[in-house]
Amino acid sequence: MANKIKIRVRVPKTAKKGQLIEIKTLISHNMESGQRKNKKGGKHPRKIVNKFVCKYNGKEVFVSDWHPAISANPYLAFFIRAEESGKLEFSWTDDDGSVYTKTASIQVN
Amino acid sequence: MTYKSAAAYVVGGLVALGMLASASAPMAEGYENMVGDKKSGYHYSTPATQSIQDDDFNNPSFLWVDQGEQLWSKVDGKAGKSCATCHDAAAKSMKGVGATYPKIDAKSGKLINIEQRINSCRKNNMQAKPWKWESNQLLGMTAFVKLQSRGMPVNVSIDGAAKPYYEKGKNFYNQRRGMLDMSCSGCHVENAGKMVRADLLSNGFSNGFPTYRLKWQKLGSLHRRFRGCNKNIRAQPYKAGSDEYTALELFVTHRSNGLKVESPSVRR
Amino acid sequence: MTKRVIERTLSRRDAIAALGAGVLAVAGARLIIGPAQASPDSAEAFMSKLIGGRATKGGKITLKLPPIAENGNTVPLTVSVDSPMTASNYVKTVHVVADGNPNPEVASFHFTPASGKAQATTRIRMAKTQNIIAVAEMSDGSLYRTARNVKVTIGGCGG
Structure with a gap:
């Protein structure tokens, strides 16, 4: 999906305090590895998402660095411990400097 | 590449075969899509590939489905209409629709598949530009429409005006072609369940299309798959959306009758 | 899933066809891979650089990967580390490297x-059959290592 980046994020709407919750994320991106040859004999320049950050109420709780070995349309699932209601912010940083973001809220009882 | 290294790959393939033969993986998530001796392509996938399809959130096809869903209610074209203007909620109006295509278009009397139906609607009813074959928009809308029939049995008709198309598709299916002189049936009927090197030959059913292929790293249409198959046997592929492939789609989809619609699936 | 059963061994004709497909597939793979390649040595050297050349132990870390990947473009990977994940005892980082990719x-x-x-799941690209190596760094600086071999098959056709 070259034209527009699409993001899917799954966060439970509610959780009990202290509960482990799994977060799943998916972003549409070709993850051009820089290895693929073009018709002129050169290579398609590398253009990947190189960093993922998850903030929970403003605090970084999970970060991942990515390299060209991450598949196209990157999928990432990880956990956080639900401690308080609030906002989860997700961001993906592209090689070209663009940052793609998505937020979700969670109610902790 | 030397002969020696080619031989090493064949031996490697045989080692892999041995390992596959001894693996009896449990049914992922209890999902089953078999009718009589028909088995969906799902059952020819490894558990790792199945696991990507088992949860809609793991399935990257849904990036396209989301786009299709957004386009459903987006006004486009001179008539000032969106899909929803006439068809309202897709969950209701499109339920079961995807399971019955290709079918005869009442207006033109021609056989059309879902992609062609969508583009005919865009052109004639919305007065909008038809989407290009294999564009994200057309793939997204096709996946979104077919998703509304997921779990329902494939049920295409080959009666009446559809019959000659069915016969044409059947002939295509059984016709040896290309430099390798192979037919569709040679692999997918006579040798289904057997290995072509490291690939397990499926029955070649269409109930999961459009599908997210790991090889393509994106969602793709059945006609794209036909083209790939034709290229593999060194035959000149037809155009996606050609009459030849639409007739072939009718034959292949009729073969799939009874299997549950799995679109959008995940395949190697 | 249905048991994947092999009903026969390859006939001579199949083997010849497979050989042909192999030549093409490998030629194709070469195009993608290019000349520079990670080797087991360079992967170890790279990992060593990531962890500052410190010694690693076995245990605590688990890599989940399929034994055979039917396509190297998208191989599901889950890494998990046994840890209480408290403020004083947690996993800081897990590094993953591959020894057969570019x-x-x-x-x-x-x-x-x-x-x-301490668990993460993603999908990775694998250019060929190779080892995936993971090292976890704990909050006390200790390091745990594991590795898994994944066979990447080249399809018979799979167009």
């Missing part, structure tokens, strides 16, 4: 006590 680096996952559980 470049050894794959991904690094940085956890915090707020992660609750």
Whole structure:
């Protein structure tokens, strides 16, 4: 999906305090590895998402660095411990400097 | 590449075969899509590939489905209409629709598949530009429409005006072609369940299309798959959306009758 | 899933056809891979650089990968580390490298006590059959290592 980046994020709407919750994320991106040859004999320049950050109420709780070995349309699932209601912010940083973001809220009882 | 290294790959393939033969993986998530001796392509996938399809959130096809869903209610074209203007909620109006295509278009009397139906609607009813074959928009809308029939049995008709198309598709299916002189049936009927090197030959059913292929790293249409198959046997592929492939789609989809619609699936 | 049963061994004709397909597939793979390649040595060297050349132990870390990947473009990977994930005892980072890709680096996952559980799942590209190596760095600086071999099959056709 070259034209527009699409993001899917799954966060439970509610959780009990202290509960482990799994977060799943998916972003549409070709993850051009820089290895693929073009018709002129050169290579398609590398253009990947190189960093993922998850903030929970403003605090970084999970970060991942990515390299060209991450598949196209990157999928990432990880956990956080639900401690308080609030906002989860997700961001993906592209090689070209663009940052793609998505937020979700969670109610902790 | 030397002969020696080619031989090493064949031996490697045989080692892999041995390992596959001894693996009896449990049914992922209890999902089953078999009718009589028909088995969906799902059952020819490894558990790792199945696991990507088992949860809609793991399935990257849904990036396209989301786009299709957004386009459903987006006004486009001179008539000032969106899909929803006439068809309202897709969950209701499109339920079961995807399971019955290709079918005869009442207006033109021609056989059309879902992609062609969508583009005919865009052109004639919305007065909008038809989407290009294999564009994200057309793939997204096709996946979104077919998703509304997921779990329902494939049920295409080959009666009446559809019959000659069915016969044409059947002939295509059984016709040896290309430099390798192979037919569709040679692999997918006579040798289904057997290995072509490291690939397990499926029955070649269409109930999961459009599908997210790991090889393509994106969602793709059945006609794209036909083209790939034709290229593999060194035959000149037809155009996606050609009459030849639409007739072939009718034959292949009729073969799939009874299997549950799995679109959008995940395949190697 | 249905048991994947092999009903026969390859006939001579099949073997010849497979050989042909192999030549093409490998030629194709060469195009993608290019001349520079990670080797087991360079992957180890790269990992060693990531962890500052310190010694690693076995245990605590688990890599989940399929034994056979039917396509190297998208191979599901889950890494998990046994840890209480408390403020004083948690997993800081897990590095993942590959020893048969054009470049050894794959991904690094940085956890915090707020992660609750040191586990991450993603999908990776594998250019050929190779080892995936993962090292976890704990909050006390100790390092745990594991590796898994994944066979990447080249399809008979799979167009």
